[in-house]
Amino acid sequence: MSQQKSESKREEFRRYLEGTGVLDALTKVLVGLYEEPDKPSDALDFVKHHLHGGPLESIDAEALKKENEELQQRNRELEEQVAQLQTALSKYESESTETVAS
Incomplete structure (x- = not known):
């Protein structure tokens, strides 16, 4: 029963991420990283930069x-x-x- 509740919460959270466009945005950024011919040394900065839509300003x-x-x-x-x-x-x-x- 606890496992079903946990699965239900995961599914609800997944639907939330899909509905708000988060999964699409992450997928696009990760595909872009995958297709990058010269992989960046800092993948996290790549993701941050591309999720933000431009250079991060301090x-x-x-x-x-x-x-x-x-x-x-x-x-x-x-x-x-x-x-x-x-x-x-x-x-x-x-x-x-x-x-x-x-």
Whole structure:
């Protein structure tokens, strides 16, 4: 019974991989590696490169964090500016309404 449950889970996982296109993508990459006339010295890098669809870029987490902080600061500044402009607009609108009423 435990073996049937395990087989069922494997089959369910296989269907999941097929349905999401993972098996097709892996198959294409592995076939490409097989057909490569000059086998790369690092097969894992070959697979990573071809699954990604291009050269892998190194992610500079610190630069992204800094950029995020700068953008958040700029967003706060712009929100403050919008609030000030809305206040000024309300002031001028109320003055305009008072002038027309007089």
